[in-house]
Amino acid sequence: MKCYSSLCHTKWDCKYHVVWIPKCRRKVLFGRLRDYLGEVLHKLARQRQCQILEGHLCRDHVHMYIAIPPKHSVSEVVGFMKGKSAIHIAREVEGRARGYAGQAFWARGYFVSTVGRDEKVIREYIRNQEKEDQRLEQLKFRL
Numbered sequence: 001m002k003c004y005s006s007l008c009h010t011k012w013d014c015k016y017h018v019v020w021i022p023k024c025r026r027k028v029l030f031g032r033l034r035d036y037l038g039e040v041l042h043k044l045a046r047q048r049q050c051q052i053l054e055g056h057l058c059r060d061h062v063h064m065y066i067a068i069p070p071k072h073s074v075s076e077v078v079g080f081m082k083g084k085s086a087i088h089i090a091r092e093v094e095g096r097a098r099g100y101a102g103q104a105f106w107a108r109g110y111f112v113s114t115v116g117r118d119e120k121v122i123r124e125y126i127r128n129q130e131k132e133d134q135r136l137e138q139l140k141f142r143l
């Protein structure tokens with residue numbers, strides 16, 4: 001039997017595959033930033049009662065398999081996570097005293113897909129995403 005989460009008057013199982021990119025698809029998500037950003041995204045998800053079930057930070061995009069309670073919209077949670085993580089990056093990694101006044105770390109928009117029976121496929125896809133990106137880059141060099 002499936003395990004459902006619950007709120008006061010609700011049983012729910014709402015899971016999403018979410019992808020977003022840094023501004024101009026810059027390849028900046030590696031090293032110290034990658035380790036730091038993983039912790040920050042998990043912390044921000046918990047603040048909205050969400051749980052990141054699977055996630056991967058590729059060099060130029062973020063893949064996330066996340067459970068979001070029905071009291072929060074996907075756009076609210078993703079917007080919150082992108083905005084607050086950009087502020088964290090500006091303060092902690094880049095050493096700015098104030099946030100990103102007039103600048104943005106993440107590009108506008110995101111991809112989202114509901115996850116139902118394809119849960120195993122989505123989890124496997126997220127785990128192997130970086131390997132696939134490397135394979136595609138190698139193909140470009142050969143051509």
